[in-house]
Amino acid sequence: EVQVVQSGAEVKKPGAPLKISCKVFGLGVTDYYIHWIQQAPGKGLEWMGFVDPEDGESVYAETFHGRVTISADTDIAFMEFRSLRADDTAIYYCTTAPGGVGPVNWFDSWGQGTLVTVSS
Amino acid sequence: QSVLTQPPSASGTPGQRVTISCSGSTSNIERNTVNWYRQLPGTAPKLLISTTDRRPSGVPDRFSGSKSGMSASLAISGLQSEDEALYYCAAWDDSLNGWVFGGGTKLTVL
Numbered sequence: 001e002v003q004v005v006q007s008g009a010e011v012k013k014p015g016a017p018l019k020i021s022c023k024v025f026g027l028g029v030t031d032y033y034i035h036w037i038q039q040a041p042g043k044g045l046e047w048m049g050f051v052d053p054e055d056g057e058s059v060y061a062e063t064f065h066g067r068v069t070i071s072a073d074t075d076i077a078f079m080e081f082r083s084l085r086a087d088d089t090a091i092y093y094c095t096t097a098p099g100g101v102g103p104v105n106w107f108d109s110w111g112q113g114t115l116v117t118v119s120s
Numbered sequence: 121q122s123v124l125t126q127p128p129s130a131s132g133t134p135g136q137r138v139t140i141s142c143s144g145s146t147s148n149i150e151r152n153t154v155n156w157y158r159q160l161p162g163t164a165p166k167l168l169i170s171t172t173d174r175r176p177s178g179v180p181d182r183f184s185g186s187k188s189g190m191s192a193s194l195a196i197s198g199l200q201s202e203d204e205a206l207y208y209c210a211a212w213d214d215s216l217n218g219w220v221f222g223g224g225t226k227l228t229v230l
Contacts, residue, residue, distance in 0.1 A: 037165075
């Protein structure tokens with residue numbers, strides 16, 4: 001059985017950096033990509049980007065390009081904000097997928113989510 | 121404003137069949153397959169339908185997906201109280217070069 005476990009909740013001030021993690025159990029690193037999804041309070045889901053754990057290649061959604069770094073170290077993936085803003089307050093989910101870019105793909109195993117609160 | 125458009129709410133009574141729509145464009149739904157996710161309150165989304173009409177292992181056959189042109193649909197037959205949840209559609213967008221979601225539909229079982 002595949003399990004995805006994320007790091008715990010964070011409270012940060014605007015301008016602070018943030019790095020959260022996601023560990024995958026039960027899959028080989030060649031079998032999946034890790035995607036990150038943002039869910040702001042009371043809002044829907046927004047795709048942020050993904051990383052290929054096998055070679056570390058990452059691709060970002062336009063909205064997050066330049067603000068976020070997604071990386072991996074074998075079976076642990078990371079999502080990093082250089083400088084947080086109040087509107088980054090959200091739950092961040094990592095999820096596995098059989099592919100990276102391209103349409104024939106789906107998000108199958110999800111982490112429990114990491115709540116990030118940005119407030120002065 | 122989400123790229124894919126879903127009705128904000130839907131409802132039905134136990135045993136009924138309900139359909140949730142998801143409207144997009146040529147660059148997403150018309151050209152590509154659609155996935156559906158279900159999110160119960162306070163939990164992570166869960167894959168319900170992949171590649172437009174495939175049910176992952178463990179998803180009951182009461183759930184089915186379809187697509188026509190630039191729109192997709194999720195049908196739930198034999199509605200049960202535990203089907204109350206938020207439902208999201210998603211598709212790859214060739215123009216944005218990324219994944220796009222609908223705004224979500226809250227299903228209420230009356």
